[in-house]
Amino acid sequence: MDHYGVLGNPVEHSKSPAIHARFAELTGQAMDYCKLLAPLDNFAQALQQWIDSGGRGCNVTVPFKFEAFQLAGTASERATLAQAANTLSFGDAGQIAADNTDxxxxxxxxxxxxxxxxxxxxxxxxxxxxxxxxxxxxxxxxxxxxxxxxxxxxxxxxxxxxxxxxxxxxxxxxxxxxxxxxxxxxxxxxxxxxxxxxxxxxxxxxxxxxxxxxxxxxxxxxxxxxxxxxxxxxxxxxxxxxxxxGLGMLVEQAAESFAVWRGVRPPSAQVLQEMREALA
Missing domain, CATH: 3.40.50.720 (NAD(P)-binding Rossmann-like Domain)
Structure with a gap:
């Protein structure tokens, strides 16, 4: 079981765990996904703790996207353009790769x-x-x-x-x-x-x-x-x-992050329809 999460402050409202759980179910991926509250003044420590605990990657939400990019060792072209990252992947030695799927x-x-x-x-x-x-x-x-x-x-x-x-x-x-x-x-x-x-x-x-x-x-x-x-x-x-x-953007950027991590594109249109029905 591989572990992922969303790191932010606030983060309790996030629908990302439900989205990624559904993606994993539909694609047969062995992974879980949780909410990770980071202190406003110590994002770097919270990120390192997640890496040390065995996390394989994380999404980053407000207000840490710029700081996440700065902490990464490598970055995709789209993260470099934005100078901000919402998707981090961790190597076996703890190295951080940044991407931006927004x-x-x-x-x-x-x-x-x-x-x-x-x-x-x-x-x-x-x-x-x-x-x-x-x-x-x-x-x-x-x-x-x-x-x-x-x-x-x-x-x-x-x-x-x-x-x-x-x-x-x-x-x-x-x-x-x-x-x-x-x-x-x-x-x-x-x-x-x-x-x-x-x-x-x-x-x-x-x-x-x-x-x-x-x-x-x-x-x-x-x-x-x-x-x-x-x-x-x-x-x-x-x-x-x-x-x-922006609900569709939320689901689609999550699907892009999922594909970065797992190499599989989940059925985002199906999950978006399910979320709209649930919210309605």
């Missing part, structure tokens, strides 16, 4: 589960923090016509864009897709897809953008799910957009 999960949920192609589309992403950093590269690789990043702190958006612009594999794509960082004021262009990667849903704050950014029938995607995404979903419906919460 962006792959988001793109898969939008394109396969929601049936919205991103190629040639105009995309607006709200936020430039850890959630945005993890998905920007995969969104670019999906081939949008234009991708705009906006953030309350203008310099933070510019830093995120500049980091991707320096990456060799994305250089030509960045030139082609006109990746921009804009302040919120005056942002009124129409977009096919609007992605909320801010913490506004968690804090119960107002939607941080003018509704004029939405084309009629646009997809309005909140990375939060359940009750936390209700305000954004209500805003989208009120302005003629199609809302979608």
């Amino acid at each position: 962006g792959a999960g988001l793109v898969r949920d939008i394109q396969l589960n929601a049936g919205v192609s991103l190629a040639g589309r105009d995309i607006l992403m709200l936020g430039a923090g850890g959630a945005a950093a993890g998905v920007l590269g995969p969104l670019l690789m999906a081939g949008p016509r234009r991708l705009v990043v906006t953030n309350r702190t203008h310099a933070k958006a510019l830093d995120l864009v500049a980091r991707h612009a320096k990456h060799p594999s994305l250089h030509a794509m960045l030139q082609k897709t006109e990746l921009l960082a804009l302040e919120q004021q005056g942002l009124q262009a129409n977009f096919d897809v609007v992605i909320n990667a801010t913490a506004s849903s968690l804090s119960g704050g107002a939607v941080p953008v003018d509704p004029r950014v939405l084309k009629p029938g646009a997809l309005a995607y909140d990375m939060m799910y359940g009750a936390a995404a209700k305000a954004f979903s209500d805003w989208a419906l009120a302005h003629g957009a199609v809302p979608r919460d």
Whole structure:
């Protein structure tokens, strides 16, 4: 039996153990998965304790994704782009390999589960923090016509864009897709897809953008799910957009992590349907 878990603070609310338990059941993998609460001021020690106890890997959630990347000895290209990790794998000698499956999960949920192609589309992403950093590269690789990043702190958006612009594999794509960082004021262009990667849903704050950014029938995607995404979903419906919460992203990024660890792709669509039915 191999042991995995999710390391974060808070972590009690996490649905990852249920998701990975179902993945393991459906694929016949001998593994378990638990919740691991890490002290806010000592993530490194909590991670080392998990490695020493025989853990084979872990997911990392807020607020430790940036620190997890820094502690890793090796990192995948997508983790390097994000400078953040949500998936860690441990070698037999305790070495740490970092990956980031958030962006792959988001793109898969939008394109396969929601049936919205991103190629040639105009995309607006709200936020430039850890959630945005993890998905920007995969969104670019999906081939949008234009991708705009906006953030309350203008310099933070510019830093995120500049980091991707320096990456060799994305250089030509960045030139082609006109990746921009804009302040919120005056942002009124129409977009096919609007992605909320801010913490506004968690804090119960107002939607941080003018509704004029939405084309009629646009997809309005909140990375939060359940009750936390209700305000954004209500805003989208009120302005003629199609809302979608981040439950599919949660399941799909978990499936990507599972595949990294076990070499098997679980039936994520089936598990997502089961979770939606359970939540309903």
